[in-house]
Structures are given as C-alpha cells and as structure tokens.
Amino acid sequence: MTSELARKRMTASAPRPDLGPLARRAALALGPVLAALVLGGLVLLVLGVNPIAYYVFVVERGLLSPTGIQATLTRMAPLLLIAASLIVAFRAGIWNLGGDGQFLLGAVVVAAAAPLLIQHLPSWAVLVVCMALGALVGAVWSVLPALLKAYQGVNEIITTLMMTFLGVSFANVLVKLAFRDPGTTVPQTRTLEVADRLPRLFETTISSGLVIGIVAILAVHVMMTRTAFGLKLRIVGANTRAAVHAGLSVPRLTVAVFAISASLAGLAGAVEILGVQGNVRADWNPAYSLTVVPLVFLARFNGPATIAFVFLFSVLSIGGESAARRMGVPNFFTLVIVGILLILLGLAEYLDQRRRAGGP
Amino acid sequence: MSALFTEAFLTALILGAVTAGIPLMLAGLGEQISEKAGVLNIGIEGMMLIGAYTGFLVAYFTGSIWLGFFSGSLGGMAVASLMALFCVRLGLSQIVIGIALTLGAEGLTALLHHFQFSQSYPRLEAVESLAIPGLSALPVIGPALFDRPPIIYLAIAAVAVTAWVFRSTNLGLALQAAGDKPAALDAAGVDVIAVRTGAVLTTGLLAGLGGAFMAEVGAGIFVPFMTNGAGFIGIVLAMLARGRPLWVLLGALLFGACLSATTALQVAGVDIPTDVIQMLPFAAVLAILVVFGRRASLPPALGSHYVRGAR
Numbered sequence: 278m279t280s281e282l283a284r285k286r287m288t289a290s291a292p293r294p295d296l297g298p299l300a301r302r303a304a305l306a307l308g309p310v311l312a313a314l315v316l317g318g319l320v321l322l323v324l325g326v327n328p329i330a331y332y333v334f335v336v337e338r339g340l341l342s343p344t345g346i347q348a349t350l351t352r353m354a355p356l357l358l359i360a361a362s363l364i365v366a367f368r369a370g371i372w373n374l375g376g377d378g379q380f381l382l383g384a385v386v387v388a389a390a391a392p393l394l395i396q397h398l399p400s401w402a403v404l405v406v407c408m409a410l411g412a413l414v415g416a417v418w419s420v421l422p423a424l425l426k427a428y429q430g431v432n433e434i435i436t437t438l439m440m441t442f443l444g445v446s447f448a449n450v451l452v453k454l455a456f457r458d459p460g461t462t463v464p465q466t467r468t469l470e471v472a473d474r475l476p477r478l479f480e481t482t483i484s485s486g487l488v489i490g491i492v493a494i495l496a497v498h499v500m501m502t503r504t505a506f507g508l509k510l511r512i513v514g515a516n517t518r519a520a521v522h523a524g525l526s527v528p529r530l531t532v533a534v535f536a537i538s539a540s541l542a543g544l545a546g547a548v549e550i551l552g553v554q555g556n557v558r559a560d561w562n563p564a565y566s567l568t569v570v571p572l573v574f575l576a577r578f579n580g581p582a583t584i585a586f587v588f589l590f591s592v593l594s595i596g597g598e599s600a601a602r603r604m605g606v607p608n609f610f611t612l613v614i615v616g617i618l619l620i621l622l623g624l625a626e627y628l629d630q631r632r633r634a635g636g637p
Numbered sequence: 638m639s640a641l642f643t644e645a646f647l648t649a650l651i652l653g654a655v656t657a658g659i660p661l662m663l664a665g666l667g668e669q670i671s672e673k674a675g676v677l678n679i680g681i682e683g684m685m686l687i688g689a690y691t692g693f694l695v696a697y698f699t700g701s702i703w704l705g706f707f708s709g710s711l712g713g714m715a716v717a718s719l720m721a722l723f724c725v726r727l728g729l730s731q732i733v734i735g736i737a738l739t740l741g742a743e744g745l746t747a748l749l750h751h752f753q754f755s756q757s758y759p760r761l762e763a764v765e766s767l768a769i770p771g772l773s774a775l776p777v778i779g780p781a782l783f784d785r786p787p788i789i790y791l792a793i794a795a796v797a798v799t800a801w802v803f804r805s806t807n808l809g810l811a812l813q814a815a816g817d818k819p820a821a822l823d824a825a826g827v828d829v830i831a832v833r834t835g836a837v838l839t840t841g842l843l844a845g846l847g848g849a850f851m852a853e854v855g856a857g858i859f860v861p862f863m864t865n866g867a868g869f870i871g872i873v874l875a876m877l878a879r880g881r882p883l884w885v886l887l888g889a890l891l892f893g894a895c896l897s898a899t900t901a902l903q904v905a906g907v908d909i910p911t912d913v914i915q916m917l918p919f920a921a922v923l924a925i926l927v928v929f930g931r932r933a934s935l936p937p938a939l940g941s942h943y944v945r946g947a948r
Contacts, residue, residue, distance in 0.1 A: 320745070324752050372732060421923060429930040434679065434732065435873055436926060442866045443919040449912040567740060574733065609747035609861070616741020620719070623729035623737075 305629055306575050306582070309621035310589070316621075317614045326606055334604060339596025347482045351553060352591040353584075355380070357490030358545035359569045360583045361497040366538040368501050368578050370514030371426070371531065375437030376542040376566025378444025379418045383411035383543030385448045385466070388550045388557040389456035392467035400473045408489075408547045415543015416536045418444055423535030427528035433535075445562055452559045464559035475552040484552035491584060493541060498580025510534060542566065568594075568611070571619040644776060646905040651781035653897025654890050656855050659792050660685070660864075662889035663847030664871025666799055666882055667840035672875050673803070674836035675816035675938040679735025680720050682868030683742030684841050685848035688713040690746040692849025693761070693859035694753075702764055706788060706849050713845015714838050716742060721837040725830055728942030739868070747861035758858045764788075786854055793886065795843070800882040812836060813880075819943040829943045844868065866919070873922050877929060892918050 318328030338345045359376050366373035387407045394403045422436035458467045475485050501507035513520045513530050520527050545565070550557065572590055576582035594611055601608045664681055671678040692709025696702050716738055723729045764786040772783035803809040814822035815832045823829050851867070852859045870892055878884035895918040902909060 320748070324748070374736075421927070425926060425930050431926055431930040432876070435869065435876065436923065438866070438869050439873070439919045439922050439926075442869075443916055443923065446912045446915040446919075450910065450916070453912065454910065567736065570736060607748060607751045609744045609751070612740050612744025613748060614744075616737045616739075616744060619733055619737030619740070620723065623723060623733055624727075627727050627729055 301629070302577075305625050306577075306586075309575070309618055309625045312621050313614055313618040316617050317610065320613055321606065321610070324606075326604065331600060331604060331606060334600050335593060335596030337596070338599035339592035339594075344482070345595060345599070349588070349591040349595045350483045350487050352595055353587050354484060354486030354490040354552060355545040355549040355563075355565055356569055356572075356587045356591060357487075357494050357584065358541050358548060359566055360573050360587055361490075361494040361580075362538045362541035362545070363566075363569060363573045364494070364497050364501065364578050364580065364583065365510070365541065366534055367573060368507075368514050369510040369530070369534040370517070371534050371538070372434045373419065373422075373437050373535065373538045373542075374434055374567065374570075375419060375422060375440045375444070375539070376545075376569075377562065377564050378437075378441035378448075379415035379539045379542035380546040380549075380566060381448045381562055382418050382444050382451075383415045383546030384550045384554075385451050385456065385546075385557050386414045387411045387547040388466040388469070388554070389451070391469045391473075391551065392556075395469065395473050403473065404475060404551055407551055408544055411547025411550075412540035412544040415546065416540040418543070419535045419539030423532045423539075426535070427531040441566075448557070448562070449559055452557055452561075458556070466556045468556040469551065471555065474555060475548070484548075486548040486552035489544075489548055493544070494580045494583055497541075501578075568615050571615050571622060574619070574622055643905070646901055648781050650894060650897065650901035651778060653901055654894035655782065655785065655789065656893070657896040658889040658891075658893025659789055660847035660851045660855065660867055661870050661874060661892050662796070662886050663792055663843045663850065664868050665874030665878065665885040665889055666796060667843030667847070668871050668875035669878060669880065669882065669885055670799065670812065670836050670843070671840040672939060673812045673816050673880060674833045675819060675941070675943070676720075676724060676833055676837055677731050677735070677940045678720065678837065678840050679732055679872070680716060680738030680742075681735075681840065681844045681871055682864055682866070683739040684713040684716045684844035685851070685864045685868045686739075686742045686746050686862075687716050688845025688848030689852040689863060690749065690848075690859055692845070693852040696761055696849075696853050697759060700762075702761075702786075702788075702853050705853050706846055709849025709852075710842045710845045713843070713848060714841040717837050717841020717844070720841070721834045724942070725833045725837060728944065731940055743862060746859075750859060750861050758860060761853055761857045763857065764854050788850060788854065792846075792850070796882045796886045803880065803882065815943075816938055819938050823943075823945060829945075833943070844871070847871075870918060870922060873926070877925060892921065895921050 314332065318332070321328040321331055339349050340346055359380065362376055362379075363373065387410055390410055391403055391407050394406060398406065418440055419437070422431075422433050422440055425431040425436050426433040452466055453464045456466045457464055460467075477483060478485055478487065499507075501511065509520075509525055509530060510533075512523060513525060513527055513534075517527055520530075549563075554561075568590070569587070572586040573583055575586050593614065594608070597606075597608050597611050600606050664685060667684075668678055668681055671681075688709035691712030692705040695708040696705025699705070720731075720734060720738060723734045724731045766785050767787045767790070768784040773779045775783070803812070811822060811827050811832050814825070814827075815829050815836070819829045822832065847867070848864060851863060856863065874885050874888045874892070878888060898914055898917060902914075
C-alpha cells in the first residue's frame with residue numbers, strides 16, 4: 278500500500294512525455310509474452326531442442342492446421358470460464374486459487390449425473406440442469422474458504438489451495454468408489470453419448486462451449502465495470518477499510534464473490550464434460566486454473582483482452598500437446614512459460630511505473 | 638481393532654510421522670522466518686521442488702547424501718534469491734511472484750527430469766542411520782526416533798537454534814521489527830531490505846533442504862510434483878504456530894502422522910483407499926483452521942513492500 282502511494286506522489290511531481298496509452302498497454306502486454314517465449318526458447322536450447330522448430334511446430338499444430346485451430350477454439354471454453362471466475366475474484370481483491378478443485382468436482386458430479394439424467398429428460402434439459410449443477414458444486418466447494426475469509430479473516434490463498442488438494446483426491450474417491458461405471462474395467466464414470474453433448478458449431482468440431490465462455494467473460498466484464506454491484510466489489514478489492522466506511526457489508530460481499538467465482542469455475546468443469554470429455558477418468562486433472570492466472574493479469578482483468586490472451590495460450594497448449602507426442606518435449610514446458618511470463622509481467626509493470634515516475 | 642495398537646503399528650506410525658513430518662517442519666520453519674520479517678512466501682513449494690530435484694540429482698551422481706542435502710539447500714536458495722530480488726528489492730507482488738516461482742519450478746523440474754531420466758525413476762541407496770546408544774534400544778520409540786539418519790537430528794536442532802535466535806538475539810529482534818514495524822527498524826539504523834533478504838534466503842535454504850530430504854530420505858526417488866502441497870502445509874503451520882518454532886515441529890509431526898497413516902494402517906492390515914488417506918492432511922489443516930482460524934496471527938506489515946520514507 279505504502280509503495281503505491283509513494284509511486285503516485287512521484288508520478289505527480291515528475292511528469293514525463295508518455296507513450297500513447299494504447300501503445301503503452303500493448304507494449305506492456307506483448308513485451309512480457311515475447312520475452313517469455315525467448316527465455317523459454319533458451320530453456321529448450323539447453324535441453325537440446327531447436328526452439329525455432331518447436332515454436333513453428335506449435336503454431337502449425339495449434340493455429341494453422343484445420344484440426345488444430347478447432348481444438349484450440351474448443352480448449353478456450355473452460356479457460357474462458359475460469360478466467361471469468363478469476364476476474365471477479367481478483368477485481369474484488371480475493372485470491373481464489375482453488376479453481377482446480379472447484380472445476381474438477383463440478384466436472385465429476387456432472388459426469389456422474391448426465392448419463393443418468395439423459396434416460397429421463399430431453400437432451401437440452403440435461404445440458405441446462407447439468408451446467409447449473411456444475412456451478413452449484415463449484416460454489417459449494419468454496420463455502421468453507423468464503424466463510425473463513427469473511428467472518429474469521431483466514432487467508433483465502435491457503436484455504437482455497439487446501440480445498441484444491443482435498444478436492445483432487447475427493448474427485449478420485451468419487452470416480453473410483455461412488456460413480457464408477459460398472460461396465461468398464463478402467464476406473465471412470467459413465468459416458469455421455471456424443472449425440473447428447475453440447476452441440477458443435479456449424480460444420481466444425483468446435484464445441485458450443487466456446488460461446489458460453491465468451492458470453493460469460495463479457496458478462497463478467499460488464500458486471501464488474503458497469504454495474505453498482507461491480508463497483509461495490511471493486512471498492513472492497515481496492516480498500517477494505519474504505520469499503521467498511523462506505524457502509525458496505527464486506528463479509529457478505531466476500532461470500533458473494535466466492536459464490537460467483539467458484540460457480541464459474543464449476544461451470545467450466547461442467548462445460549468441459551458436456552462439450553468435450555463426456556466422462557471423467559480416474560486421476561484426470563487438467564489443472565487449468567493456476568495457468569490462467571497470468572493470462573488475466575496480462576489482460577489487466579479486462580474481459581475482451583482476456584479472450585485474446587486465452588486464445589494465444591490455447592494455441593500454445595494445443596500445439597504443445599502435439600509437440601509432446603511428436604517432438605518429445607513434455608507439456609510441462611507450458612508451465613515453465615507461464616512461470617516466466619508471470620515474473621516478466623511483474624517486472625514490466627515495475628519498469629513502466631519507474632519510467633513514468635521519472636527514472637531512477 | 639485390537640490389532641491396531643501393536644508394537645509394529647506404533648513403530649511404523651511414529652517412524653512415518655517423523656519421515657513425512659521433517660520436510661513439513663523445515664518448510665514451516667522457513668516460512669516462519671520469512672513471515673516474521675514481513676514476507677509472505679508463497680513460492681516455498683517451488684523452492685522445495687527445486688531442492689528435491691537438485692538434492693536427488695547430486696546424491697544420485699556423487700553417491701553422497703550430504704552433498705545432496707547441501708546442493709538441495711543451494712537450489713532452494715537460488716529460487717529464494719529470485720524471490721528476494723523481485724519482492725524484497727523491487728517490491729513486486731509477493732503473491733504473484735510466489736505463484737510464478739511455484740509454477741515455474743514445477744514445470745522446470747518435471748521437464749528436466751523427463752530429459753534426464755525419461756520415464757525411469759532410479760532409486761537412491763537407503764540412507765544410513767545413526768543409532769543413539771541407549772535410547773535406540775527402547776521399544777517402539779527407539780527404532781522410530783533414535784535410530785534414524787543424522788540429518789533428522791540436525792533438522793530438529795534447527796528448531797532449537799531458530800527458537801533461540803528469535804528469543805535471545807538482536808537478529809531475532811530485527812526480524813520481528815521488519816515484520817511488525819519496518820519503519821522503526823529503519824529508524825534504528827538497521828537495513829530493512831537486508832534483513833528481509835536474509836530471511837528469504839534462509840527460507841530458501843530450509844525449504845530446499847526439506848525438499849532434498851523428501852527425495853533422499855523420504856522417497857529415495859524423485860518424481861515430478863512430488864512435494865504435492867507440502868510447502869503450502871508449511872505455510873499453514875507457520876500461520877498457526879504464531880512465531881513459535883516449537884509449535885511448528887509439533888504441528889509438522891501431527892501432519893506427518895496423517896501423511897504416513899497409509900503405511901501404518903497397511904502394516905496393521907486395514908485396507909483404506911489411498912485417495913481417502915491422501916485427503917487426511919488437508920482435511921486436518923482445514924479442520925484446524927476452522928477451529929483456530931481466528932487465532933492464527935500474522936505480522937502487521939506482512940506482504941507489503943517497504944519503501945524508505947514513504948508513509
């Protein structure tokens with residue numbers, strides 16, 4: 278807090294010719310991305326992999342090939358919903374890092390429920406009910422961190438992470454013991470038939486989950502920037518004490534933030550099952566949530582900009598999965614890129630503030 | 638149920654609690670030092686993983702577990718130095734950098750392990766233990782506590798040393814002030830940045846050693862993502878111990894017992910799915926946070942960057 282103030286005062290006393298705001302923002306966002314790719318390339322070089330060949334392959338498989346781009350666009354759906362979940366939380370100053378647990382449990386419950394419901398309900402109704410169910414399960418998995426944060430002041434980073442570790446194991450318990458498909462030897466839930474899943478867009482293999490994701494992130498963006506409720510949340514995020522003085526019920530808003538954020542993460546799990554997977558295998562955990570964190574930071578919690586970065590990341594991750602099979606570079610490489618990206622992002626922000634403050 | 642409390646079961650339980658608890662204890666102790674000085678160290682999981690990997694690698698190629706422990710600590714410190722540079726010197730968000738270091742370390746160790754060993758998981762030789770004459774002959778606690786690798790005795794000594802530093806030295810006072818009221822420390826002529834940098838590096842050393850212990854003593858192998866939340870449990874331990882190192886040790890042994898319950902129950906012939914057992918430590922953490930959450934305490938200046946002269 279103090280450093281923020283200091284910087285603001287320095288900014289006021291030593292103005293400097295500024296780049297255009299748009300150019301500055303673009304440089305701030307793209308600079309770290311390019312630098313992260315270069316540093317990641319160095320890591321590949323050390324491992325004896327030609328980085329240029331790797332990146333070319335990734336772009337070919339994730340962006341340029343017809344199947345690749347369709348997989349990329351399909352992958353965006355859960356990532357966008359998770360990004361929406363994080364934007365609500367981060368703008369309100371709440372570190373919901375439990376997205377993976379909320380996502381996974383939403384997915385498992387939906388995977389268990391959908392094949393059973395389809396025997397009694399029409400397909401569209403199953404999809405609607407299951408999405409609501411996924412969101413509800415996600416929200417339920419955040420109740421404990423929400424209450425602890427709102428009424429006991431317990432740090433939510435720790436509690437949400439603990440709920441994720443707990444949730445990953447619990448999801449496995451559910452898949453192996455409670456919801457296991459008796460018809461197969463591998464431990465997995467029953468499978469929702471392709472015909473009953475979320476419809477595909479036009480003549481492609483792209484899941485309509487993409488539309489849900491885009492709508493969700495734009496809705497969240499409008500809610501946070503254009504509504505009174507969003508303003509309240511942002512006040513809580515900017516300064517809790519000011520929010521209390523303004524008469525806002527901070528504990529209640531905190532619980533509301535957790536509920537919205539976690540249900541979006543749970544919805545992401547539902548959409549991934551209803552649109553792509555159809556079932557949950559034991560030990561399945563894509564762990565999307567933490568990798569989306571740098572993307573929403575890059576976009577500065579701005580909805581439309583997030584869509585662009587999620588697209589970029591999807592290309593990298595779909596192409597990376599191809600590269601894992603063909604070039605022998607495991608997908609862990611994207612984690613390295615994400616880590617580097619987060620650090621460079623902070624660094625770019627620091628350099629920008631110092632430049633605007635009039636240099637050292 | 639009577640079979641539960643046999644000598645073999647109790648020995649296995651305490652033995653496992655110590656083996657699983659020591660890395661948690663080292664992480665918690667390290668986190669406590671950082672937090673005391675006002676730095677919330679979320680990157681501790683990454684420090685442990687890098688420590689585990691470098692420790693394993695060096696022990697594997699040199700055959701010396703001590704060189705392994707040494708390099709594991711250095712590896713942890715290397716990650717911590719990034720944290721010190723970005724968070725303590727430049728004042729970047731401790732949470733963002735912490736997440737970044739953890740993710741980066743997860744990816745990097747898994748990647749390096751893949752290129753080094755592909756899908757194989759070579760095993761280290763079992764670490765030799767040092768029996769303490771007399772005590773090691775006791776039933777149950779003898780083999781579980783007093784006939785163990787010497788690094789365990791050293792780790793427990795670290796708790797005593799930290800407690801002494803906190804309570805009786807100027808350094809302990811400086812650490813406390815850096816977290817409670819950094820401006821006062823600055824006014825007293827002590828460099829806040831230096832104190833915090835030292836604290837973060839010590840955290841890295843302890844976390845790296847904890848990771849190396851996990852790989853060399855606990856598992857005997859390195860598996861990607863093997864720390865599996867131990868660093869985060871360490872953070873909880875530090876939060877709940879409220880600045881007292883001894884509590885970290887006790888808490889760590891308790892969680893260690895949860896983690897090792899699988900093996901002990903298998904010895905006793907009780908069959909519980911491993912996924913259920915894996916939930917135990919995290920469920921325990923949450924239960925404790927529900928009960929004692931209000932009493933968990935953190936220093937006032939935790940998480941905020943110190944800028945000289947800023948109000």
